[in-house]
Amino acid sequence: MATxxxxVRPDMKDNNGLLPIYMIFQHRGKRFKHFTGLKIQEQNWDVKKQEVIELNGNTARWNNTLTKQKIQLLNATQQILKEHKDADVQEIKEAFYKDLFKCGSEFFAELATFIEESRQTKKESTVFVYETLIKDLKLFEDADDYLISFHNLNSDFYVQFTGFLEKTLNNTNNTISKKIKALKAFLHYASDKKLMQTADFEGFGTKTIETPKLSLTDAEVERLYTLNLSLNKDLAIIRDIFMFGCVTGLKYSDIIKLKVDDVTEDKLLIINQYTYIKTRIPMNNYARFILKKYMGEKGYCFPFVQNVYANKHLKTLGKMAGIETPIKVSIHKGDKIIEKQKPKYELITTDTARYTYAALSLRAGMRPELLIQVLGQKTINALLEYSYFSSPMNDFEMVDCWNKKFF
Known part of the structure; x- marks a missing residue:
């Protein structure tokens, strides 16, 4: 019987201390997890009753949203099992999502189509933002009684929706900016299909606050590299993929797609998906050693691990390796800047590997023009993003060059 x-997921607490609310569906020993789009403080969740409590006037509204999604899932389950009694969990999940976002609206039907088409050409992380956007738009509709259509995406909608993201969903300015950019990408798509009569959406502003890019030191890389993970194969795979990025400078998406045929004469053939620059990267001893663990006769070099899953467990690995240096983090919400200190391991992501390679390469004396080629960048300006965060390297060079003076 389906249940x-x-x-809430304490293991997925965000930078604001909020826990995501998930629906867990189980049927015939299999299950899937659905993020409802809502996040709350732990004290605002009743574990026994499985409902929100004392949420600043939003309690009834959020519980109604959760109940609505739960009913939709049960209805989708009942309907598909009626048509096909042997349906598996994946089929039920697809039926649920199809029902969740159709709602008789041309806007949401087109957005769902846009997301499906994007899976073929966009990065996993980009599609994830699109999926989050469609959930947030539905939550906004339900909460503000705002019926979204292609005809009312104007400045009033923009003000109300961004206000909802900030005040109700507690999104930071950067998160809001990311979602508005995703929405504009879809609206350009809809405009090309002649579904819109206005281009008001061009005025939807986005402002991303640049944040320092995190890199690891030589000592931190060594501790992670030598971590004993013989009893945890999954963590060992994630660690090795991350370390491969640290010693080659490859993006996570390129590493996961790396095929055995792309490795020839101790070199890696990489084609940058944005610049289309073809690069042959010679492998150092560390890269060869890691790759040797996984290389088969054909297919991909490494086991496939989703970016989101890897990001989650990299924090666990960082903690195990004792990467705990306090890092000051600035969070921009509206016109407020909230500063917090976090242990460094909480900030590690798959991108950290590429930044680490750049920082350590510059620190070791690699010429910037050579590093540009390795990273697949077009200009020296593109490299500044990588050198910006490398303050230890900058500090060393600025002091060392003057320490050599004799006056």
Missing amino acids: VNLC
């Missing part, structure tokens, strides 16, 4: 339960 649906609601829970």
Whole structure:
């Protein structure tokens, strides 16, 4: 018998201390997890009743949204099992998502189509933003009684929607900016299909606050590299993929797609998906050693691990390796700047590997023009993003060059 339960995920607490609310669906020993789009503080969740409590006037509204999604999932389950009694969990999940976002609206139907088409050409992380956007738009519709259509995406909608993201969903300015950019990408798509009569959406402003890019030191890389993971194969795979990025400078998406045929004469053939620059990267001893663990006769070099899953467990690995240096983090919400200190391991992501390679290469004396080629960048200006965060390297060079003076 199919069951649906609601829970919060303490293991996925965000930078604001909020826990995501998930629906856990189980059927015939299999299950899937659905993020409802809502996040709350732990004290605002009743574990036994599986509902929100004392949420600044939004309690009834959010519980209604959760109940609505739960009913939709159960209805989708009942309907598909009626048509096909042997349907598996994946089929039920697809039926649920199809029902969740159709709602008789041309806008949401087109957005769902846009997301499906994007899976073929966009990065996994980009598609994830699109999926989050469609959930947020539905939550906004339900919460503000705003019926979204291609005809009312104007400045009033923009003000209300961004206000909802900031005040109700507690999004930071950068997160809001990311979602508005995703929305504009879809609206350009819809405009090309002649579904819109206005281009008001061009005025939807986005402002991303540049944040320092995190890199690891030589000592931190060594501790992670030598971490004993013989009893945890999954963590060992994630660690090795991350370390391969640290010693080659490859993006996570390029590493996951790396095929055995792309490795010839101790070199890696990489084609940058944005600049289309073809690069042959010679492998150092570390890269060869890591790759040797996984290389088969054909297919991909490494096991496939989703970026989101890797990001989650990299924090665990960082903690195990004792990467705990306090890092000051500035969070921009509206016109407020909230500063917090976090242990460094909480900030590690798959991107950290590429930044680490750049920082350590510059620190070791690699010429910037050579590093540009390795990273697949077009100009020296593009490299500044990587050198910006490398303050230890900058500090060393600025002091060392003057320490050599004799006056």
